[in-house]
Amino acid sequence: MPARLSSSPQPIRMLIVDDSNIVRRRIERSQQIPDLQVVGSAADGREALEMFRATDPDVVTMDITMPHMDGIECVEKLVQMKPEVLILVISALADKATAVEAMEKGANGFLHKPFSDRQLNEALEELLRGARAP
Amino acid sequence: MIDERDIRTFVNGTTRYFEVAAQQPASLGSPYLATQGFPELHEFTGAITVSGRRHGVVYFTAPRGMLTVLLMRMNESNVSHENLCDLVGEVANTISGNARRDFGDQFAISVPIVSVGDAARVPPPPDCLPVVIPINWRSHAARLVVCLK
Numbered sequence: 001m002p003a004r005l006s007s008s009p010q011p012i013r014m015l016i017v018d019d020s021n022i023v024r025r026r027i028e029r030s031q032q033i034p035d036l037q038v039v040g041s042a043a044d045g046r047e048a049l050e051m052f053r054a055t056d057p058d059v060v061t062m063d064i065t066m067p068h069m070d071g072i073e074c075v076e077k078l079v080q081m082k083p084e085v086l087i088l089v090i091s092a093l094a095d096k097a098t099a100v101e102a103m104e105k106g107a108n109g110f111l112h113k114p115f116s117d118r119q120l121n122e123a124l125e126e127l128l129r130g131a132r133a134p
Numbered sequence: 135m136i137d138e139r140d141i142r143t144f145v146n147g148t149t150r151y152f153e154v155a156a157q158q159p160a161s162l163g164s165p166y167l168a169t170q171g172f173p174e175l176h177e178f179t180g181a182i183t184v185s186g187r188r189h190g191v192v193y194f195t196a197p198r199g200m201l202t203v204l205l206m207r208m209n210e211s212n213v214s215h216e217n218l219c220d221l222v223g224e225v226a227n228t229i230s231g232n233a234r235r236d237f238g239d240q241f242a243i244s245v246p247i248v249s250v251g252d253a254a255r256v257p258p259p260p261d262c263l264p265v266v267i268p269i270n271w272r273s274h275a276a277r278l279v280v281c282l283k
Contacts, residue, residue: 020224020227021216022224025210026208067245091231094233097239114154114228115154116157
């Protein structure tokens with residue numbers, strides 16, 4: 001578990017990865033988790049790797065269908081860099097095989113697009129609850 | 135050629151998009167085959183190319199007014215040209231991606247390719263009769279055009 005997800009008062013740092021600017025802005029605007037701080041956003045997998053190194057987030061929301069490097073490959077690389085990172089995949093790809101593949105690569109949760117604000121916050125809460133569980 | 139069940143998949147995906155993203159359901163007209171040539175496009179069009187077990191293109195085409203209101207319903211205050219292009223692509227991407235619930239992971243989709251004006255940047259595959267799903271939302275009309283083989 002990342003140190004910042006323990007009971008310490010430090011903010012939980014989140015990186016948002018999606019090739020849609022409006023989806024990135026929507027996630028940032030709609031998330032209402034106390035202590036969750038958006039530290040960066042990226043529009044594709046390559047940019048996500050750079051932002052990840054620069055911002056050291058605890059939590060990442062990850063799209064799958066993106067140019068240059070897709071989300072599945074990016075999840076795998078992020079987990080290699082920081083095994084304790086929590087990754088919520090947010091994708092329109094609604095088949096089970098994609099969700100299973102993302103989880104096998106190291107994602108911790110999956111939220112389908114389109115999503116409501118409530119669904120986003122529930123998914124983030126569940127992600128963090130899982131990380132805090134003993 | 136797509137069948138009735140395939141069309142139902144796209145109808146359901148479109149319905150879900152407006153219910154969840156816009157929190158206001160759309161009214162969908164009866165789908166029809168565009169036998170008189172490729173259907174007219176609105177000002178903004180998002181195209182998703184499909185490969186794998188099926189191949190072709192899925193287009194979501196909508197007027198500026200609909201996309202502007204849709205952005206506002208999503209609490210997005212920036213209704214710039216760039217964001218309208220972004221949204222039309224994202225709608226096409228979401229509806230196409232959701233179709234994998236029924237078609238499976240062999241229904242591979244591209245990133246959105248957006249065009250502005252009456253000509254799509256991505257041509258439909260030859261010998262493919264487009265299926266048009268009319269979408270009415272608030273006072274606006276849009277279309278989902280599905281060309282799959």
